[in-house]
Amino acid sequence: MVHVIETSDLRFGYRNGPDILAGLDLQVGAGEIFGLLGPSGSGKSTLQSILLGFQPGYSGSALVFGEPARRPRRSFYRRVGVSFELPAAYLQLTARENLDLFASLQGGASRPIMEVLADVDLADSADKKVAAFSKGMKMRLNLARALLHDPELYLFDEPTSGQDPARARVTRALILQLKARGKAVLMTTHDMHEAEQVCDRVGFLINGRMAVADRPAALKRAYGEARLDVVHGAEQGETQESFPLKGLASNARFQAILAEDQILAIHSAESSLNDVFVRLAGAGRS
DSSP states (O other): OOEEEEEEEEEEEOTTSOEEEEEEEEEEETTOEEEEEOOTTSSHHHHHHHHTTSOOOOEEEEEETTEESSSOOGGGGGSEEEEOSSOOSOTTSBHHHHHHHHHHHTTSOSSOHHHHHHHTTOGGGTTSBGGGOOHHHHHHHHHHHHHTTOOSEEEEESTTTTOOHHHHHHHHHHHHHHHHTTOEEEEEOSOHHHHHHHOSEEEEEETTEEEEEEOHHHHHHHHOOOEEEEEESOGGGOEEEEEESTTGGGOHHHHHHHHHTOEEEEEEEOOOHHHHHHHHHHHHHO
Protein backbone atom coordinates (compact mmCIF):
# COMPACT_ATOMS: atom_id res chain seq x y z
CA MET A 1 0.00 0.00 0.00
CA VAL A 2 1.25 3.49 -0.87
CA HIS A 3 1.36 5.62 2.28
CA VAL A 4 -0.18 9.04 1.74
CA ILE A 5 0.52 9.90 5.40
CA GLU A 6 3.40 8.38 7.33
CA THR A 7 4.73 9.50 10.70
CA SER A 8 7.47 7.92 12.79
CA ASP A 9 8.35 8.82 16.38
CA LEU A 10 6.52 12.13 15.86
CA ARG A 11 6.89 14.44 18.84
CA PHE A 12 5.56 17.92 19.50
CA GLY A 13 5.12 20.11 22.54
CA TYR A 14 4.87 23.80 23.30
CA ARG A 15 7.76 25.51 25.12
CA ASN A 16 8.02 24.55 28.81
CA GLY A 17 5.06 22.21 28.46
CA PRO A 18 4.65 18.45 28.22
CA ASP A 19 4.72 16.71 24.86
CA ILE A 20 1.33 16.68 23.18
CA LEU A 21 2.56 14.06 20.73
CA ALA A 22 5.04 11.71 22.32
CA GLY A 23 6.33 9.34 19.66
CA LEU A 24 3.40 8.90 17.28
CA ASP A 25 3.60 6.29 14.53
CA LEU A 26 0.86 6.41 11.88
CA GLN A 27 0.34 5.27 8.30
CA VAL A 28 -2.65 6.04 6.08
CA GLY A 29 -2.81 4.60 2.58
CA ALA A 30 -4.51 5.63 -0.64
CA GLY A 31 -8.07 4.35 -0.75
CA GLU A 32 -8.18 4.02 3.06
CA ILE A 33 -10.37 5.67 5.68
CA PHE A 34 -8.48 5.92 8.97
CA GLY A 35 -10.37 6.99 12.09
CA LEU A 36 -8.34 8.86 14.71
CA LEU A 37 -10.03 8.38 18.08
CA GLY A 38 -9.10 9.61 21.50
CA PRO A 39 -10.11 11.82 24.42
CA SER A 40 -10.17 15.59 24.15
CA GLY A 41 -6.67 17.02 24.40
CA SER A 42 -5.00 13.83 23.18
CA GLY A 43 -3.30 15.57 20.24
CA LYS A 44 -5.69 14.88 17.34
CA SER A 45 -5.96 18.53 16.25
CA THR A 46 -2.22 19.05 16.78
CA LEU A 47 -1.49 16.15 14.44
CA GLN A 48 -3.72 17.66 11.74
CA SER A 49 -1.94 21.00 12.09
CA ILE A 50 1.44 19.33 11.67
CA LEU A 51 0.33 17.39 8.60
CA LEU A 52 -0.89 20.64 7.02
CA GLY A 53 2.44 22.38 7.62
CA PHE A 54 1.12 24.74 10.31
CA GLN A 55 3.35 23.43 13.13
CA PRO A 56 6.90 22.94 11.80
CA GLY A 57 8.53 22.64 15.23
CA TYR A 58 8.14 18.90 15.60
CA SER A 59 10.77 16.20 15.91
CA GLY A 60 10.72 12.78 14.33
CA SER A 61 9.28 12.23 10.87
CA ALA A 62 5.99 13.40 9.32
CA LEU A 63 5.59 12.72 5.60
CA VAL A 64 2.62 13.61 3.41
CA PHE A 65 2.80 12.39 -0.19
CA GLY A 66 6.35 11.32 0.66
CA GLU A 67 7.47 14.90 1.47
CA PRO A 68 8.26 16.37 4.92
CA ALA A 69 5.34 18.31 6.37
CA ARG A 70 7.46 21.20 7.67
CA ARG A 71 7.42 23.45 4.63
CA PRO A 72 4.94 22.17 2.05
CA ARG A 73 5.00 23.70 -1.39
CA ARG A 74 2.03 25.77 -2.51
CA SER A 75 0.94 22.97 -4.84
CA PHE A 76 0.54 20.72 -1.77
CA TYR A 77 -2.69 22.46 -0.78
CA ARG A 78 -4.30 21.54 -4.10
CA ARG A 79 -3.87 17.91 -3.09
CA VAL A 80 -5.51 18.18 0.34
CA GLY A 81 -9.11 18.90 1.33
CA VAL A 82 -9.89 19.97 4.89
CA SER A 83 -13.12 20.16 6.85
CA PHE A 84 -12.69 21.18 10.47
CA GLU A 85 -15.26 20.79 13.26
CA LEU A 86 -16.22 24.47 13.41
CA PRO A 87 -18.02 26.03 10.41
CA ALA A 88 -15.79 28.32 8.33
CA ALA A 89 -17.74 30.44 5.86
CA TYR A 90 -18.69 34.06 5.20
CA LEU A 91 -22.14 34.47 6.68
CA GLN A 92 -23.30 37.32 4.43
CA LEU A 93 -22.46 35.42 1.26
CA THR A 94 -24.55 32.62 -0.22
CA ALA A 95 -23.35 29.04 -0.35
CA ARG A 96 -22.56 29.44 -4.05
CA GLU A 97 -20.69 32.72 -3.47
CA ASN A 98 -18.64 31.15 -0.67
CA LEU A 99 -17.54 28.30 -2.90
CA ASP A 100 -16.80 30.71 -5.75
CA LEU A 101 -14.54 32.66 -3.41
CA PHE A 102 -12.77 29.62 -2.01
CA ALA A 103 -12.25 28.24 -5.51
CA SER A 104 -10.63 31.50 -6.63
CA LEU A 105 -8.21 31.31 -3.69
CA GLN A 106 -7.17 27.81 -4.75
CA GLY A 107 -6.69 28.59 -8.41
CA GLY A 108 -10.14 27.44 -9.51
CA ALA A 109 -12.47 24.55 -8.81
CA SER A 110 -11.90 21.13 -10.33
CA ARG A 111 -15.61 20.30 -10.17
CA PRO A 112 -18.75 22.34 -10.93
CA ILE A 113 -19.94 24.15 -7.82
CA MET A 114 -23.55 23.01 -8.17
CA GLU A 115 -22.40 19.41 -8.49
CA VAL A 116 -20.44 19.73 -5.26
CA LEU A 117 -23.39 21.34 -3.47
CA ALA A 118 -25.59 18.49 -4.65
CA ASP A 119 -23.09 16.01 -3.16
CA VAL A 120 -23.71 17.50 0.30
CA ASP A 121 -27.46 18.01 -0.26
CA LEU A 122 -27.24 21.81 -0.43
CA ALA A 123 -28.16 22.42 -4.07
CA ASP A 124 -31.58 23.79 -3.09
CA SER A 125 -29.87 26.29 -0.76
CA ALA A 126 -27.17 27.43 -3.19
CA ASP A 127 -28.39 31.03 -3.23
CA LYS A 128 -29.32 31.32 0.41
CA LYS A 129 -27.10 33.38 2.72
CA VAL A 130 -25.05 31.20 5.06
CA ALA A 131 -26.23 33.31 8.01
CA ALA A 132 -29.59 31.54 7.66
CA PHE A 133 -28.02 28.05 7.68
CA SER A 134 -28.30 25.65 10.60
CA LYS A 135 -25.08 24.28 12.11
CA GLY A 136 -25.56 21.06 10.17
CA MET A 137 -25.89 22.96 6.88
CA LYS A 138 -22.75 24.97 7.66
CA MET A 139 -20.88 21.75 8.35
CA ARG A 140 -22.00 20.35 5.01
CA LEU A 141 -20.78 23.54 3.35
CA ASN A 142 -17.40 22.88 5.02
CA LEU A 143 -17.41 19.48 3.33
CA ALA A 144 -18.30 21.05 0.00
CA ARG A 145 -15.33 23.40 0.33
CA ALA A 146 -13.05 20.38 0.85
CA LEU A 147 -14.47 18.65 -2.24
CA LEU A 148 -14.14 21.59 -4.63
CA HIS A 149 -10.69 20.83 -6.02
CA ASP A 150 -11.06 17.01 -5.97
CA PRO A 151 -7.96 16.42 -3.80
CA GLU A 152 -6.19 13.14 -3.09
CA LEU A 153 -6.25 13.41 0.72
CA TYR A 154 -9.02 14.55 3.05
CA LEU A 155 -8.71 15.60 6.70
CA PHE A 156 -12.14 15.55 8.32
CA ASP A 157 -12.77 16.65 11.91
CA GLU A 158 -16.14 15.45 13.27
CA PRO A 159 -17.66 15.44 9.75
CA THR A 160 -21.24 14.73 10.88
CA SER A 161 -21.29 17.22 13.77
CA GLY A 162 -24.65 19.00 14.06
CA GLN A 163 -26.37 16.76 11.50
CA ASP A 164 -29.56 14.79 12.06
CA PRO A 165 -29.39 11.00 11.51
CA ALA A 166 -30.62 11.18 7.90
CA ARG A 167 -28.11 13.87 6.90
CA ALA A 168 -25.32 12.09 8.77
CA ARG A 169 -26.07 8.97 6.73
CA VAL A 170 -25.65 10.99 3.51
CA THR A 171 -22.30 12.34 4.75
CA ARG A 172 -21.06 8.87 5.65
CA ALA A 173 -22.06 7.59 2.21
CA LEU A 174 -20.13 10.48 0.64
CA ILE A 175 -16.99 9.59 2.61
CA LEU A 176 -17.28 5.98 1.47
CA GLN A 177 -17.57 7.19 -2.14
CA LEU A 178 -14.28 9.05 -1.72
CA LYS A 179 -12.62 5.83 -0.57
CA ALA A 180 -14.07 3.99 -3.59
CA ARG A 181 -12.38 6.58 -5.82
CA GLY A 182 -9.00 5.86 -4.23
CA LYS A 183 -8.87 8.91 -1.95
CA ALA A 184 -7.18 8.79 1.46
CA VAL A 185 -9.24 10.00 4.42
CA LEU A 186 -8.03 10.79 7.94
CA MET A 187 -11.02 11.60 10.13
CA THR A 188 -11.38 12.36 13.82
CA THR A 189 -14.63 11.63 15.58
CA HIS A 190 -16.04 11.02 19.04
CA ASP A 191 -18.83 8.96 17.48
CA MET A 192 -17.61 5.38 17.86
CA HIS A 193 -20.59 4.00 15.94
CA GLU A 194 -19.69 6.21 12.99
CA ALA A 195 -16.08 5.04 13.14
CA GLU A 196 -17.23 1.42 13.04
CA GLN A 197 -19.42 2.10 10.00
CA VAL A 198 -16.99 3.92 7.73
CA CYS A 199 -13.38 3.35 8.84
CA ASP A 200 -11.13 0.63 7.45
CA ARG A 201 -8.88 1.06 10.46
CA VAL A 202 -9.07 3.10 13.63
CA GLY A 203 -6.33 4.19 16.00
CA PHE A 204 -6.69 5.29 19.61
CA LEU A 205 -4.49 8.28 20.43
CA ILE A 206 -3.79 8.14 24.17
CA ASN A 207 -1.22 10.35 25.95
CA GLY A 208 0.33 11.42 22.65
CA ARG A 209 0.91 7.89 21.35
CA MET A 210 -1.03 5.52 19.16
CA ALA A 211 -2.07 3.04 21.82
CA VAL A 212 -3.41 0.62 19.23
CA ALA A 213 -4.51 0.69 15.59
CA ASP A 214 -6.38 -2.00 13.67
CA ARG A 215 -9.65 -2.87 11.97
CA PRO A 216 -12.66 -2.11 14.22
CA ALA A 217 -13.74 -5.76 14.29
CA ALA A 218 -10.26 -6.90 15.29
CA LEU A 219 -10.06 -4.34 18.10
CA LYS A 220 -13.45 -5.34 19.46
CA ARG A 221 -12.38 -8.97 19.56
CA ALA A 222 -9.05 -8.15 21.18
CA TYR A 223 -10.22 -5.65 23.81
CA GLY A 224 -13.91 -6.35 24.27
CA GLU A 225 -16.03 -9.24 25.43
CA ALA A 226 -19.17 -10.57 23.76
CA ARG A 227 -22.09 -11.00 26.15
CA LEU A 228 -25.68 -12.18 26.45
CA ASP A 229 -28.29 -9.80 27.87
CA VAL A 230 -31.20 -11.58 29.56
CA VAL A 231 -34.45 -9.88 30.63
CA HIS A 232 -36.37 -12.02 33.10
CA GLY A 233 -38.98 -11.95 35.84
CA ALA A 234 -42.58 -10.80 35.99
CA GLU A 235 -43.42 -8.00 33.55
CA GLN A 236 -44.09 -5.59 36.43
CA GLY A 237 -40.71 -6.29 38.01
CA GLU A 238 -38.44 -7.35 35.18
CA THR A 239 -34.68 -7.46 35.58
CA GLN A 240 -31.89 -7.38 33.00
CA GLU A 241 -28.62 -9.19 33.59
CA SER A 242 -25.59 -9.57 31.34
CA PHE A 243 -23.35 -12.61 31.05
CA PRO A 244 -20.09 -13.12 29.16
CA LEU A 245 -20.53 -15.65 26.37
CA LYS A 246 -17.33 -17.39 27.38
CA GLY A 247 -18.21 -19.99 30.01
CA LEU A 248 -21.93 -19.38 29.68
CA ALA A 249 -22.85 -23.09 29.81
CA SER A 250 -21.28 -23.43 33.26
CA ASN A 251 -22.47 -20.07 34.64
CA ALA A 252 -24.55 -20.96 37.73
CA ARG A 253 -26.53 -17.71 37.76
CA PHE A 254 -27.46 -18.04 34.08
CA GLN A 255 -28.54 -21.65 34.63
CA ALA A 256 -30.68 -20.56 37.59
CA ILE A 257 -32.45 -17.96 35.44
CA LEU A 258 -33.16 -20.60 32.83
CA ALA A 259 -34.66 -22.83 35.52
CA GLU A 260 -36.99 -20.03 36.67
CA ASP A 261 -38.68 -20.15 33.24
CA GLN A 262 -39.48 -16.43 33.41
CA ILE A 263 -37.30 -15.18 30.55
CA LEU A 264 -38.86 -12.26 28.66
CA ALA A 265 -36.07 -11.55 26.15
CA ILE A 266 -32.54 -12.65 25.27
CA HIS A 267 -30.16 -10.56 23.17
CA SER A 268 -26.60 -11.29 22.15
CA ALA A 269 -24.36 -8.22 22.15
CA GLU A 270 -20.80 -7.87 20.95
CA SER A 271 -18.40 -5.37 22.42
CA SER A 272 -18.23 -1.92 20.81
CA LEU A 273 -15.50 0.57 20.10
CA ASN A 274 -16.86 2.48 23.10
CA ASP A 275 -15.84 -0.51 25.25
CA VAL A 276 -12.38 -0.49 23.65
CA PHE A 277 -12.06 3.27 24.21
CA VAL A 278 -13.03 3.04 27.89
CA ARG A 279 -10.56 0.23 28.47
CA LEU A 280 -7.66 1.95 26.68
CA ALA A 281 -8.37 5.42 28.08
CA GLY A 282 -8.60 3.97 31.58
CA ALA A 283 -5.27 2.20 31.13
CA GLY A 284 -3.73 5.44 29.84
CA ARG A 285 -4.68 7.25 33.07
CA SER A 286 -3.21 4.63 35.37
